[in-house]
Amino acid sequence: PIPAASNFIRAIIEKDLSQNKYVTKKWAGSPGDAAHQDTGIVDTAKIRTRFPPEPNGYLHIGHAKSIFLNFGLARDFDGICHLRFDDTNPEKESQEYVDSISDAVKWLGFGWDNANETNLYFASNYFDFMYRAAESLIENGHAYVDEQSADEMRINRGTLTEAGKDSPFRNRTVAENLARFREMRDGKHADGSMVLRAKIDMASPNINMRDPAIYRVRRAHHHNTGDQWCIYPMYTFAHPIEDALERITHSICTLEFEDQRPFYDWLLLRLAEGGLLAEPLPKQYEFARLNLTYVVLSKRKLIQLVEEKHVSGWDDPRLPTIAGARRRGYTAAGFKLFTDRIGVSKADSWIEYSILEDCMREVLNTDAERRIAVLDPIKLVIDNYPLDSDGKSQSEDCFAPNHPLKPELGKRTVQLSKELWIEREDFMETPSKGFFRLTPEGMVRLRYGYVVKCTGCEKDADGNVTVVHCEYLPDTKSGTPGSDSVKVKGNIHWVSVAHAYEAEVRLYDRLFKEAHPGEGDKDFLDDINQNSVQVITTQLELSLKDAKPEESFQFERHGYFVADRKDSVAGKPVFNRTVTLKDAWQK
Ligand code: ATP
Ligand code: MG
Ligand code: MG
Numbered sequence: 001p002i003p004a005a006s007n008f009i010r011a012i013i014e015k016d017l018s019q020n021k022y023v024t025k026k027w028a029g030s031p032g033d034a035a036h037q038d039t040g041i042v043d044t045a046k047i048r049t050r051f052p053p054e055p056n057g058y059l060h061i062g063h064a065k066s067i068f069l070n071f072g073l074a075r076d077f078d079g080i081c082h083l084r085f086d087d088t089n090p091e092k093e094s095q096e097y098v099d100s101i102s103d104a105v106k107w108l109g110f111g112w113d114n115a116n117e118t119n120l121y122f123a124s125n126y127f128d129f130m131y132r133a134a135e136s137l138i139e140n141g142h143a144y145v146d147e148q149s150a151d152e153m154r155i156n157r158g159t160l161t162e163a164g165k166d167s168p169f170r171n172r173t174v175a176e177n178l179a180r181f182r183e184m185r186d187g188k189h190a191d192g193s194m195v196l197r198a199k200i201d202m203a204s205p206n207i208n209m210r211d212p213a214i215y216r217v218r219r220a221h222h223h224n225t226g227d228q229w230c231i232y233p234m235y236t237f238a239h240p241i242e243d244a245l246e247r248i249t250h251s252i253c254t255l256e257f258e259d260q261r262p263f264y265d266w267l268l269l270r271l272a273e274g275g276l277l278a279e280p281l282p283k284q285y286e287f288a289r290l291n292l293t294y295v296v297l298s299k300r301k302l303i304q305l306v307e308e309k310h311v312s313g314w315d316d317p318r319l320p321t322i323a324g325a326r327r328r329g330y331t332a333a334g335f336k337l338f339t340d341r342i343g344v345s346k347a348d349s350w351i352e353y354s355i356l357e358d359c360m361r362e363v364l365n366t367d368a369e370r371r372i373a374v375l376d377p378i379k380l381v382i383d384n385y386p387l388d389s390d391g392k393s394q395s396e397d398c399f400a401p402n403h404p405l406k407p408e409l410g411k412r413t414v415q416l417s418k419e420l421w422i423e424r425e426d427f428m429e430t431p432s433k434g435f436f437r438l439t440p441e442g443m444v445r446l447r448y449g450y451v452v453k454c455t456g457c458e459k460d461a462d463g464n465v466t467v468v469h470c471e472y473l474p475d476t477k478s479g480t481p482g483s484d485s486v487k488v489k490g491n492i493h494w495v496s497v498a499h500a501y502e503a504e505v506r507l508y509d510r511l512f513k514e515a516h517p518g519e520g521d522k523d524f525l526d527d528i529n530q531n532s533v534q535v536i537t538t539q540l541e542l543s544l545k546d547a548k549p550e551e552s553f554q555f556e557r558h559g560y561f562v563a564d565r566k567d568s569v570a571g572k573p574v575f576n577r578t579v580t581l582k583d584a585w586q587k
Helices: 008-018 061-076 095-107 123-139 150-156 174-185 235-245 255-273 299-307 322-328 332-342 353-367 542-546
Strands: 048-051 080-085 120-122 143-146 195-198 213-217 231-233 250-254 283-287 369-371 377-382 395-401 411-417 419-423 443-446 451-459 465-472 490-492 494-496 500-508 533-541 552-555 559-563 575-580
Touching: 008 061, 008 250, 008 283, 048 061, 048 250, 061 080, 061 250, 061 322, 061 332, 080 095, 080 123, 095 322, 120 123, 123 143, 123 174, 123 195, 123 213, 123 231, 123 235, 123 255, 143 174, 174 213, 195 255, 213 235, 231 235, 235 250, 235 255, 250 255, 255 283, 322 575, 332 353, 353 552, 353 559, 353 575, 411 419, 411 494, 411 542, 494 533, 500 542, 533 542
Parallel strands: 048 080, 080 120, 250 283, 369 552, 377 465, 443 490, 500 575
Antiparallel strands: 143 195, 195 213, 213 231, 377 419, 395 411, 419 494, 443 451, 451 465, 500 533, 552 559, 559 575
């Protein structure tokens, strides 16, 4: 394997490890320590990272970057990466999303329940601890219950240029705050009527430090805890606690959380002072999220595409979800190559979609066996090909290599007979300049077969070519002595009519026609490419009838195709075009 390129996060970890920052100290939440929630973690790892998706949608290609980063760091530094469902926000979360995220992480090559510990966690399992942490803040004068309306709170928060104003509830006594907070928990107050806020500094230049809300009243059913709670922690409060309880050492997130880092540190220090957590505390580091041209990587927009039926579902092969990419025939190895190639940085930028496609091509070029497929069939008749005594065409074996770069994969047999399917575009009655394929009086090689000479064509009433005729040169069969005695410039592929598998193939193109969908004041939906899928009936070599779901092939001269994992049935696979051989979008 290629060693992952160095980046600023790796440099930080190397420094931390050289200073023995995480191996010897006592951890927060040690098993058996009553003050702390026991998460069952034992100290075997040198570092701990986590991938913390909220189960409120399917994972997309941006998440793949984060998965390879976090799981990759843990692997390379003798650590452990936790898959943590950040499920503290009941309304938008569901089991379907939990399952799809688990599938995607596994498919990308990472798991849990490996080695000696289970590295699968649910943030909602810490609700009890989070509640205790909130009471601890109150007891130590670091939090208060605010009964201002949402509007008042927003106005009093101030602006970038103007300090905020203290809430009239800010100086309540500890006893009053505790009583109110317990009433919130016990369902005595309406949704939205009050919140618990951290008491920090309403004049802080960082608006996130102006007494952020940390608990709210919300009567909502939770997929894990059911109706046990009617108050829920805010993300900014919950996340640092989750990291600390799981003894995460390096909490890696995207740049938009940079302004939250002071609160992350503030909160963990206050809880450590209160005796609820112990050093060393986790540290947050930010990296640039992946922005990819020609797609949208936002759960909100992906949900809209699915719910408004612009695509067939979360796993539509045109979607940049992991589930969609998988159906499209993209591979985990291709994503790995992509994330290595784009690297990790602290500066936001756009990555060209063609870089991702190139990575998929490179991996498939190495891994995928070759097969023959005629996507736009027209008949070619070899008029001098011998018939049997019963008047039927004879047939013979031709030998096609399974992989030109891997001779060890051998050759397979394809049948040649009198009637073949060839590509419509491989014949031109009046050839344009530089056209070296079939044309009246012209000669080409039938790949892995004979040289043939075109003798003419038949047309329908509208002048469309329906059948092409030719004669073969019997001494020119590929792989036989003297086969190259006749030199030809063109080489075309074909499938015997009597030995073909007629199959549905979906030709996918980009879902958006603009590099930056929705840029400016446009609605991103207006940039949808209306011709992003074309379903065609093709003639394939017979062996493709046995393709297993998710098996990938290079269809010679066309590109990479995969047997669809959803719509294929045994003996009747349908194929999705993963990517063409060359980039058709380059301008
Ligand atoms: P969205 O903004 O689309 O709703 P999210 O960031 O809310 O996505 P989460 O489920 O919270 O989605 O993300 C889990 C992890 O994946 C987070 O640590 C987040 O930083 C990371 N992540 C999300 N989108 C990207 C991206 N485009 N590039 C890199 N990492 C990402
Ligand atoms: Mg999120
Ligand atoms: Mg986000």
